[in-house]
Amino acid sequence: MYLAQLSSLQTQAPFYINSLESIIHGNNTPESKEKIDSAISEAIDIAKGQKNIYSVDNNHYFFITTLLANYRERLIQVEKDNFGMVLYVDILKIFK
Amino acid sequence: MNHKTIELQLLQLEESFSKSRSNIYSDNKKETHFSELHELFSAIKKSDYKNFTQAELDSHNQILNYIFTGLEFLDNSTLNVIPYEIVSCLEFALDDWVDSSNFIIVTSLSNRKGDFFFQSDNREYFENQNIEIGTRYNLKITYRLIQIVLPKVLSRDYLSIVVLYHELGHFVDLELNITSKIFYSKYGYKLSYLYTQLELMDYNHSMEYFADLFAAQYINNASNLYINYIAHNAPDSYTHPSSVKRINLVNDFLNGKTRTEVTELNTALVQGGCEQIKIRYEHIKIQNSDFQILVPQKIKNIAELHYIFKLGWEFWETSETNFLRKLNPRQKYHVINNLIEKSISNYIVKLRWEEVS
Numbered sequence: 069m070y071l072a073q074l075s076s077l078q079t080q081a082p083f084y085i086n087s088l089e090s091i092i093h094g095n096n097t098p099e100s101k102e103k104i105d106s107a108i109s110e111a112i113d114i115a116k117g118q119k120n121i122y123s124v125d126n127n128h129y130f131f132i133t134t135l136l137a138n139y140r141e142r143l144i145q146v147e148k149d150n151f152g153m154v155l156y157v158d159i160l161k162i163f164k
Numbered sequence: 165m166n167h168k169t170i171e172l173q174l175l176q177l178e179e180s181f182s183k184s185r186s187n188i189y190s191d192n193k194k195e196t197h198f199s200e201l202h203e204l205f206s207a208i209k210k211s212d213y214k215n216f217t218q219a220e221l222d223s224h225n226q227i228l229n230y231i232f233t234g235l236e237f238l239d240n241s242t243l244n245v246i247p248y249e250i251v252s253c254l255e256f257a258l259d260d261w262v263d264s265s266n267f268i269i270v271t272s273l274s275n276r277k278g279d280f281f282f283q284s285d286n287r288e289y290f291e292n293q294n295i296e297i298g299t300r301y302n303l304k305i306t307y308r309l310i311q312i313v314l315p316k317v318l319s320r321d322y323l324s325i326v327v328l329y330h331e332l333g334h335f336v337d338l339e340l341n342i343t344s345k346i347f348y349s350k351y352g353y354k355l356s357y358l359y360t361q362l363e364l365m366d367y368n369h370s371m372e373y374f375a376d377l378f379a380a381q382y383i384n385n386a387s388n389l390y391i392n393y394i395a396h397n398a399p400d401s402y403t404h405p406s407s408v409k410r411i412n413l414v415n416d417f418l419n420g421k422t423r424t425e426v427t428e429l430n431t432a433l434v435q436g437g438c439e440q441i442k443i444r445y446e447h448i449k450i451q452n453s454d455f456q457i458l459v460p461q462k463i464k465n466i467a468e469l470h471y472i473f474k475l476g477w478e479f480w481e482t483s484e485t486n487f488l489r490k491l492n493p494r495q496k497y498h499v500i501n502n503l504i505e506k507s508i509s510n511y512i513v514k515l516r517w518e519e520v521s
Contacts, residue, residue, distance in 0.1 A: 082222035083292035089219060097299055121345050122435035129341050130288050136353035 080130050081163045088160040092153065103128070108143075108151065108159070111135040115143035138162045165221050167214045173228040174209050180235050181205065187242050193268045193307055198238055200305050201231045207301040223296055230285060230293065237270035237311045246271055247319045249508040251312075253473075254332050256466045257382050258310070261336045261439055268307045273316035278394075280324075282331040283311045286338060310335055322504040323480055326379065326386040326473045333378025334371065343370045346432050361402070369405045373413055373425050380414045381444045382470035386477045388414050418443070445471040450478045456487055458499070460506035469511055476504045 087104055090096035107128035113119035114136060124132055135143060139162060146155060181202060189195050208224060216224065240246075251269050258264045285293075290308050297303045312331060318324045337343050347367040351359060379387040388411045398407040405413075416423050430440045446467035453475060454461045463469050479486060479500050488496045 079226055080289055082219050083296055085219040121348050127291050
């Protein structure tokens with residue numbers, strides 16, 4: 069095979085990078101921010117043991133599990149109603 | 165990557181579209197998908213891609229790859245190429261697990277005899293891509309493709325084609341993330357290089373077990389009979405359990421014996437609000453089969469439709485003693501394949517007729 073198969077990170081990360089950069093620069097659509105926030109909330113619930121991995125939303129499965137693998141300790145400290153721009157910047161770094 | 169990458173992809177796609185324009189598909193969903201891919205291609209071509217950011221270039225590179233792959237599979241799924249009978253059976257199985265109206269099963273015929281696999285854009289990728297193209301171009305792709313690769317030479321060999329039920333199992337697993345969730349639940353969330361080889365092997369094996377059990381729900385042990393032909397003594401490998409382990413697990417499942425592998429998968433399925441793995445075929449007794457008088461089987465329902473593959477295997481395995489015994493091997497092979505194909509197509513035509521009348 070000429071090339072290695074692309075990983076999920078390679079195929080999916082560009083879309084999340086676009087969304088996160090839009091949020092950081094303030095030119096996102098309300099729907100895209102809502103989806104990202106909902107996925108972050110789910111990741112926080114799982115990190116805090118308040119939700120079970122089996123009931124996670126499959127539409128954001130890669131995003132959520134990437135956060136859990138790379139950022140779990142930090143997620144435990146995040147309050148769900150107050151994300152703050154630093155959080156989006158940190159998450160963007162993971163996907164970059 | 166810079167804008168020249170996008171430019172080259174666009175030029176290559178232009179060639180590809182010019183060759184596909186005269187394709188005739190077996191259903192409207194494929195026509196729609198082709199048109200949507202072309203609209204998306206045209207929109208990107210007209211876009212300001214020379215001034216894209218790096219992330220925009222990366223996402224568009226993925227989108228153009230997506231269009232390329234879609235076209236490749238559509239080209240191999242035209243009216244006179246697609247193995248319609250098996251695809252229809254797979255669509256019925258798919259419907260038990262996801263809403264099949266959102267999907268199109270497409271095929272690509274390979275020149276290599278062992279090439280049975282599936283690939284698909286996953287749900288998350290598809291949703292994210294639609295958000296991106298919706299925001300940027302006000303476009304949407306309606307259907308997701310389930311892309312199945314099978315050997316050209318075996319595309320109408322109904323004994324080996326049972327492998328596609330196993331491949332569909334892999335698709336369903338990835339769609340519902342069942343074995344992946346079990347893996348995280350067992351071994352925790354870590355950076356990928358921190359998992360041990362044994363942990364990753366366990367994950368690979370659980371994916372194969374899921375696909376084997378998925379197939380067995382519909383076609384009894386037909387998929388394992390084929391494994392026994394092509395990989396009789398295959399030992400454990402990093403990617404696959406040994407053939408003996410796979411065959412034993414399926415046999416135990418079919419015989420109603422409790423196995424932790426099945427319990428683990430069903431527990432995960434239930435917790436995710438999904439269907440469980442269970443027997444979904446209806447047994448047709450070989451001695452009562454219409455094949456005995458050399459006519460297609462009158463199939464009563466979808467559960468019997470799936471079982472037709474196992475019935476074919478039973479006739480093949482006993483062809484030294486059953487009604488086929490006086491035929492030469494080549495004739496036996498053709499008779500069995502023709503009877504299975506006609507049985508499926510008769511049932512599908514009857515079903516479609518009943519739907520419209």
